[in-house]
Structure formats: C-alpha cells, structure tokens
Amino acid sequence: MIYFDNGATSYPKPFSVVNAVQRSFCDFCANPGRGGYNSAMKSAEMIYNARSAAADLFNANTENVIFTSGCTYSLNAAIKGLCRLGSHFVISDLEHNSVVRPLEKLKKSGKCDYSVAKVTPDESETVNNFVNKFRKNTVAVICTLSSNVFGIMPPITKIAHEAHKNGILFILDAAQGAGYLPVDMKKTGADIICCAGHKGLFGPMGTGLLILSKDINIDTLAEGGTGSNSESLNQPVLSPDKFESGTPNVHGIAGLFEGIKFVENIKCENILMHENKIIKYIFDELKACQSIILYTDFYDGVQKSPVLSFNVKSKKSEETAALLAENGICVRGGLHCAPLAHRKMGTLGVGTVRITPSWFTDEKETEFLVNCIKKIAK
C-alpha cells in the first residue's frame, strides 16, 4: 500500500505509538481520576503528562488542554459552547463541514447566524473581508489553519488580531496542519484551538484536542461524571474536568502522547520541510502535463501547506482516485467534506484528487505515484 491520504488520517503511525496503545491495556488498565490505588494513579499521571506535552506543543496551559474524540467534537464543543440566542459567527470560505454543519443547524433552529469571509491571495484583502463581516453580536471568528483540500493558509494571526480589537474570540481549526505547521497559541492569538489527534500528531483515530487560551465562558456539550466535586449535581466549573465527562479514551491518549513526543522529537519544521519537498516534486511533475489540472501554485509567493489537489481533465476525481487505488495508491477523491472550499475553487461538481504526504512518505513512493498519475492522464 502506498499511502497519500494523511489528510484523512496519518499512516503509518510511529512504532512508539502502536506500542504505547498496545501496552496501555496493561500499563493503564484503571480508570484515571476516580480511584486512589496505584494503577488508577498511574493512568492519571499518564493522562496528565500527555496533557502537559500537548500544552507544550501549542504553548498553552496544561489544565486548558481538553481531550476529545476528534477535531469535529472539539469544533462542535467550541461553537455550541459559545453560541447564545442571537449570536453571530464569521468563518472563512475554506471551512470544513465540521464548522459549517453545526453553524447551519444552529442557524436553521433560529439560534445564531453566520457569515462567510472570502480568503484571497492578498492578505490585507482577506483580513478586510473578515472585518467587513463583523457585527455587534459576533462572538467568534472560526478559521482554518490550512485548507484540507487546497493547502491555502489564511493569515490567521492578522485575522485574530482584528477579531480581538473588536472583542471577538478567534477559534483556530488546526485539523489540517497541527504537527507539521508550528502553532503557538500565544503568538497566533488563538483563543481556542481545535485539532485532531490522529492526523499530523500521529495519534490513534478517535483522539482530538480542544485547547483554551484562558477561562472562556463556554457552555458544556456533555455533562456527567468527572471524578471531581461528586456530591454536587452541577458540572464542575474548572477545565479540564468541566469538559471531560465520562471515562477518557485512555488507550487513545496513550498513543497520542507518544505521537506528540514523536513530533516534538523530529520538530514540526523538519516534518514540514520533508512534506514540502515531496509536494513540490509532485507539483513540478504534474505541472508539465497538459491533461492535468492543478488548483494551487506553490511558487506564487503565497504560503501553503503540503496539500495538493488535482484532476485529470477527462475524468471525475473519484474515477482517478479509483484508478490509483488499483495500483495500490491511497488518495482521496471527491469533496473532502469541504463544499465551501470546492465552491470557491469551482470544483464542487467534480471534486478533486487530494495528495497529502507525511513524514514517512519516501521518494520512491512519490515517483511511483507521479508515474501512475501520468499514465492515467495519457
């Protein structure tokens, strides 16, 4: 199998991650934060250390790192937790359905409204497009770190700065990018970071992070047992307990912890450099083919992440992806759960074939991919 679908979930996982998950069934067999016996404390210590490692990676406070089931849950928690009757949100025109669908549902139920700001190659224009959408009742801007389809990176720090000037929170969707694009909570100005644990952070599927920059008044999405304040019928008010009801995904978190350590060890910058090298090679090779359509230019001076979308002119994206699958190549065709981004780029009808490499992708695999695409495009 030649895997180029790391945008969906990373594969392979580092051995340390696989081993940690396997070992966790013995090493961390007890429920953390409930009992006081040794094995329960051992689970709790591991969870704390994982939380602390995530906090270090994003330059956040340990207690403000919340483990979730994935970025979708994190975004739902942030959006629905901030939404009050009459609230307004501003999002970019690159957002994933995990942002758009919760907002659309809230809008249809009459609870909130949202506006879509256009991202352009001109940073100032993009920032102005966001500012022009701000209203008196805007509570948050939600913006992707990197488009999961086209790799386009909105100027998040500048958008966050303008949001704050207007008393608006900034939520960063770092599903695509966390792990290979360095994200510093304080430097970016993000009030909330939502990210997946199983993509660039190399954790198991079913893991994600919700990170708060401070005590933000977010309502809870779920309530229940937290192992703390148990005689109270009310949900605890302190993070992370407030947002982590029920038994945590200990085995997933054990793997995610090792994934974060793996990223910290190699460094985001080196992972990015490796993936960029691969994507630029593919871009250069495919650009020379007249029967292939590329949607982004890696040499136009606009910062992009290592995500490449293309189409073979005579074929639908799903057809091309299926032909590549016959050669053992894993890529994703279609709309990638991001209809806004496809509408923006004029690909809503056909979708695109998306290539997303990882730290483990090598030159031989990349050459094979390029050769297969060229054969299909002939």
Place this chain on the structure above:
Amino acid sequence: MDKVIFKFNSITYAIKAKNTAEGLGCKTKIMKNPNPKKGEGCGYSLTVFGNADEIKNAFDTVKLKYTGIEVYK
C-alpha cells in the same frame, strides 16, 4: 520541615501541584482525600514535606487552585 496537606477537587490540579512541589525538591504523596468534608467529595489530597510558605508561594505563582490546606509544623 513542615508537613502540608493540600486538597484538590481534580486529579489534574493535584498532579500539577505534585510536580510543582517536587520541582522545589519536596517529597510528595497523592492519595484520595481520606477525610472529605462537606463539598469535598471525590477529591484528592497531596501531602508535601517542606517549607509551607515556600510551597504555597510556588502554587500561587502557577495559579494552582486548592480547596483546602492543613499545615503541621
């Protein structure tokens, strides 16, 4: 040397406190709060051996929230 018992509602804060105290070179022990008072159900206690004022200052610096403290000189 003082024996200081801090009480926490949450295991996260108890472990953060433990790490902070151990950073000062103190010996520590976390256990379930053995004698919970009203409002302290299911909490944890951290026993620290060291200078009580120094430990409290260190906890204040990292904004650690504890629900109770007992100092034995």
